[in-house]
Amino acid sequence: MQDLKLLHEAVLTGDAKSAKAITEKALAEGVEPLKLVQDYMMPAMSEVGRRFECNEYFVPELLLAARAMKGALELIRPLLTASGAKPTARVALGTVKGDLHDIGKNLVAAMLEGGGYEVIDLGVNVTPEQFVAAVKEKGANIVAMSALLTTTMPAMKTTMEALQSAGVRHQVKVLIGGAPITQKYADDIGADGFSESAAGAVAIAKKVMA
Amino acid sequence: MARNCFNRFVLASTRPVAMPIAVYPGLALTGAKVCDVVTNPQAQFDAQVALHDRYRTPFVLSAMDLSAEAEAFGCTLHLSETEIPTVTGRLVASLEQAQKLSVPQPGDKRTAVYLETVRRLRRLPEKPLVFGGCIGPFSLAARLVGVSEAMEMTVTEPDLMHLLLEKCTAFLTAYLRAFRQAGADGVVMAEPAAGLLSPRSLSQLSSAYIKSIGTAMADGHFAIILHNCAAKVLHLPAMLETGLHSFHFGAPMDLVAALGKVPADVVVCGNLDPSGVFVQSSPAEITARVMELMKATAARRNFVLSSGCDVPPATPLDNLDAFYLALKIMPAPRR
Numbered sequence: 001m002q003d004l005k006l007l008h009e010a011v012l013t014g015d016a017k018s019a020k021a022i023t024e025k026a027l028a029e030g031v032e033p034l035k036l037v038q039d040y041m042m043p044a045m046s047e048v049g050r051r052f053e054c055n056e057y058f059v060p061e062l063l064l065a066a067r068a069m070k071g072a073l074e075l076i077r078p079l080l081t082a083s084g085a086k087p088t089a090r091v092a093l094g095t096v097k098g099d100l101h102d103i104g105k106n107l108v109a110a111m112l113e114g115g116g117y118e119v120i121d122l123g124v125n126v127t128p129e130q131f132v133a134a135v136k137e138k139g140a141n142i143v144a145m146s147a148l149l150t151t152t153m154p155a156m157k158t159t160m161e162a163l164q165s166a167g168v169r170h171q172v173k174v175l176i177g178g179a180p181i182t183q184k185y186a187d188d189i190g191a192d193g194f195s196e197s198a199a200g201a202v203a204i205a206k207k208v209m210a
Numbered sequence: 211m212a213r214n215c216f217n218r219f220v221l222a223s224t225r226p227v228a229m230p231i232a233v234y235p236g237l238a239l240t241g242a243k244v245c246d247v248v249t250n251p252q253a254q255f256d257a258q259v260a261l262h263d264r265y266r267t268p269f270v271l272s273a274m275d276l277s278a279e280a281e282a283f284g285c286t287l288h289l290s291e292t293e294i295p296t297v298t299g300r301l302v303a304s305l306e307q308a309q310k311l312s313v314p315q316p317g318d319k320r321t322a323v324y325l326e327t328v329r330r331l332r333r334l335p336e337k338p339l340v341f342g343g344c345i346g347p348f349s350l351a352a353r354l355v356g357v358s359e360a361m362e363m364t365v366t367e368p369d370l371m372h373l374l375l376e377k378c379t380a381f382l383t384a385y386l387r388a389f390r391q392a393g394a395d396g397v398v399m400a401e402p403a404a405g406l407l408s409p410r411s412l413s414q415l416s417s418a419y420i421k422s423i424g425t426a427m428a429d430g431h432f433a434i435i436l437h438n439c440a441a442k443v444l445h446l447p448a449m450l451e452t453g454l455h456s457f458h459f460g461a462p463m464d465l466v467a468a469l470g471k472v473p474a475d476v477v478v479c480g481n482l483d484p485s486g487v488f489v490q491s492s493p494a495e496i497t498a499r500v501m502e503l504m505k506a507t508a509a510r511r512n513f514v515l516s517s518g519c520d521v522p523p524a525t526p527l528d529n530l531d532a533f534y535l536a537l538k539i540m541p542a543p544r545r
Contacts, residue, residue, distance in 0.1 A: 064366070
């Protein structure tokens with residue numbers, strides 16, 4: 001039996017190749033898939049978030065750690081689905097219509113996946129209709145919107161209205177973030193949560209789902 | 211002795227100095243659209259001159275558009291009437307593509323718009339200091355490979371990144387020379403992506419290349435004002451390695467701490483939030499924020515009040531009015 005602490009270390013250091021290899025071997029040895037996620041990967045990403053918050057890690061290290069976890073999760077997710085295990089919540093995440101910037105969205109995706117959330121990454125330039133479809137067809141519990149531009153911020157309000165019109169607003173919590181976004185703007189459009197940082201997004205998601 | 215014209219002006223001023231990075235708000239006065247400003251030098255000139263006339267600014271700028279240089283390299287863009295263009299997709303995804311990438315010439319594609327705008331601004335009879343706008347080498351390289359991808363490639367593909375950085379530096383050095391030939395007194399060089407790196411990576415992947423550009427341009431007059439709206443205090447020593455003397459920071463920078471760490475002849479500009487303050491606040495709130503920041507920086511002579519990044523087109527003119535009005539009632543900087 002291999003030392004599973006190495007999986008924690010591989011995610012923490014962004015070593016995708018090792019994370020995948022250790023996961024493959026552990027699964028072959030009969031280790032519970034959920035144990036790999038909950039006892040090794042999530043704590044590793046939690047530590048990544050802590051290091052990011054206190055300026056020990058920066059964006060490259062965070063993205064590489066997320067990639068390492070994602071590669072390992074791809075092996076585990078089908079097994080979790082087959083066993084009926086549920087994610088903490090399912091998040092439909094995207095940069096709003098008209099906005100093609102993705103780094104903020106990618107950072108939030110990394111942190112949410114590390115926090116045990118299933119992330120449906122809708123990409124950039126996501127229309128209100130695509131967010132609505134993600135709620136209706138994929139069962140998202142959280143809609144998370146990102147915008148970098150003041151000119152695209154209003155698409156967040158339009159999406160809120162689309163969720164309302166489609167009759168699904170009550171089914172989801174809406175989180176927003178991005179450089180021009182403020183708590184005041186989040187309050188103005190009726191979003192359930194706002195975070196100034198990617199790492200903070202996990203805490204906000206946890207809070208709104210409590 | 212200040213090393214460039216911008217610092218000389220700031221350090222000699224008997225009044226507090228402001229230089230928000232603002233061209234697009236002038237559209238409210240000219241009636242043009244963002245797409246006009248980024249494609250037509252006359253529209254860009256008109257927007258800047260409209261603000262210059264309204265506020266009697268000692269500086270004029272060409273617009274901040276961090277897609278023009280990437281487009282000159284061959285990147286595709288998303289264009290719209292109301293937004294500054296955005297780079298789409300990835301031009302370079304492998305070392306082989308990076309090796310084959312040609313370095314464009316200043317004036318290729320829309321870089322000609324910015325050079326021509328500077329040429330026209332130079333002819334203003336009041337002779338304000340004229341600054342062009344350009345991207346920094348790391349931020350340009352990041353646009354060529356994709357910004358998210360670039361972050362990972364700083365660790366996984368350092369050779370590719372350094373090769374791109376050499377090509378970006380070659381282009382930017384030539385572009386800055388072209389700005390100088392067009393009559394610019396300097397440039398505001400935007401290097402935001404480097405602020406997402408560790409200080410060590412910023413030093414290796416940004417500052418080292420900017421230092422080479424700065425050395426090539428040093429003539430005792432031409433100013434390179436290095437803008438980094440993502441940098442924090444912990445990045446400051448690595449940014450000072452550029453050897454530059456003028457810096458412009460965004461909201462994450464603790465300006466008071468920064469002013470305490472730089473030599474007295476280094477000018478620090480910043481950092482009212484462009485969206486949260488300039489767009490979303492009321493004029494009264496702007497007045498309060500200006501006074502708060504000026505008080506916090508103790509009217510240091512080497513401080514220039516500014517926006518933390520490009521002031522968005524949607525900024526109400528009442529808010530810019532309040533910004534400049536508040537500055538007028540501030541006391542003289544400390545000697």
